[in-house]
Amino acid sequence: MIDINDSRIEFALSAVRQAASLAGDIQQELVSEALTKDDRSPVTVADFTAQAIVGYLLEEKFPGAILVGEENADILRSQEEKKTLDQVTGYVSRVIPGVTPDQVCDYIDRGVDDPGDSYWTLDPIDGTKGFLRGAQYACALAYVEGDRVQLGLLGCPNLTPDLREEIWGKGSLLVAKRGAGSWIMELRDTPKINGFIQLSVSTRSDPEEARLMRSFESGHTNISQVDQFQNELGGQADPVRMDSQVKYALLAGGKGEIYLRLLSPSRKEYREKIWDQVAGSVIVEEAGGKVTDLDGNPLDFSQGRTLKNNRGICATNGLLHIEALEALRVINA
Secondary structure, three states: OOOOOOHHHHHHHHHHHHHHHHHHHHHHHHOOOOOOOOOOHHHHHHHHHHHHHHHHHHHHHOOOOOEEEOOOOOHHHOHHHHHHHHHHHHHHOOOOOOOOHHHHHHHHHHHEOOOOOEEEEEEEEEOHHHHHOOOOOEEEEEEEEOOEEEEEEEEEOOEOOOOOEOOOOOOEEEEEEOOOEEEEEEOOOOOOHHHOEEOOOOOOOOHHHOOEEEOOOOOOOOHHHHHHHHHHHOOOOOOEEOOOOHHHHHHHOOOOOEEEEOOOOOOOOOOOEHHHOHHHHHHHHHOOOEEEOOOOOOOOOOOOOEOOOOOOEEEEOOOOHHHHHHHHHHHOO
8 A cells, every 4th residue: 555644655646636737727728729730838838837846846845856857947037938937837826826937947947957866757748749639648756766766656637547538537646656556546636545546457468469558649659660569469459549658557557458669760769768757667567567678678767867778668567578578579679
């Protein structure tokens, strides 16, 4: 069971719950059908707002703790982005009454640290295109010691605790602590001991029944090799298409069996950012699954802001991991 009185867990639950809930409000209020295709302003506002809130709460709870975040406030300090900064400040003030634009920028810049021996890492809005489509995205926060993830959380405003898509519903909050399992509750509820449901991966072990988690976003993966992989594995089940680290949530809850991050043909040297994988990986592992790179190596979170010692991601329910790695070897992913 998750100890909600543990100081790190207590902070992380509060931070992700508030940041993800406010991101949900921003999506509901700013994303509309009238949004032009190249207008990223709603997700920009949500990114900066969520990181400011987590930065503020971390400094309040653990002054001086390292935070490795995706964003920095340089662009917000420019005159051209004053309107955006004003919007961000308005949303942040819902959590921090009386906050000033300068303070907002400072809270965002709590995330410019480089990883140390122990650190927090944040992806304030994971799943940009899902956010802008009015679909799935996640706020992802994790705590790392050495190269080992100790704590991971996902705030998913458009996913129910029984892992169904519900746009602008109550949302879900997932948390995993190393050695204590993976758990889920309603996002906007106050955490309480009996409010969590434990997650377990699927028990499917037949490759033909394996459901492959696939993204709507294809920029960092190799679509043709995903198809080759499924053919080599012999999978017959329909894929599960989902944005962001929400795929990890579904994998941890038994709604799919395999999730891959292959290398795009045009970006063979690409290495995953730590904040894109760290929270989801421990949630899957603590639910009974397995997460490695494409070569079967453990993910090494001690190498800075990227997984520079790892190629891509292979996450499974554990029962199909050997078969998945063998299929990857055959297609030379």
